[in-house]
Amino acid sequence: MLDDAQRGPGAPVGSTGGLAHLLLNSYQERLIQSRLQEEQEREEGAQEEDEDEDDDIAVQQKEWEPTPEEKVLLREEFISQMHQRFLDGKDKDFDYSEVDENPDYDNLDIVSRDAEDKYFDEDEEEEEEDEVENDEEEEHMTE
Structure with a gap:
């Protein structure tokens, strides 16, 4: 058995069985490496599948006319x-903005029609207001 000084830095103090500890660490390291390798193989397989799908799509696009x-x-x-x-x-x-703000592109028929509509709408509003006022005056007179 190794004493604390012979085990080296980082070894747990008071642990016994240097060889058992070394074997356990080695086993754990192999497990970690095998898991890492499996993960890398999975990633490579996924990348190959993606590349195969991309190739299939490219072939289909080239074939379709x-x-x-x-x-x-x-x-x-x-x-x-x-x-x-x-x-x-x-x-x-x-x-x-060059088109929206340029009067040369305006349809003059539509512009003049809009102006006429606005004029007649204002005239109708004034007539309606006059009628409302006359109705109110008549009501006050009859009361």
Whole structure:
């Protein structure tokens, strides 16, 4: 048996059986290494599966060629989506303020119609207010 000085630093003080301790440590170290190796093998297997799936997808994409009719439909769908995206103001490469604030792009028919609608709406509101006032005056007179 080894005394405390012969066991070396880090060995538990008062422990007996230096050989048993050494064997136990060796066994634990082998367990840890085997677990680590199993973990690495699992990770490598998962990476290989991911690579295989990526390869399969790439092959499928290379094999699929749309028919001329599908190409027309896909093109129309793409144009429609991009058009709607532009109208929704989601095109980051376009400065919408240049168009919004430029009176040259305004539809003059719509602008003049809006002005007329506003004028007649204001006129109708004034007439309604006058009618309400007249009704109130008549009620006061009859009381």
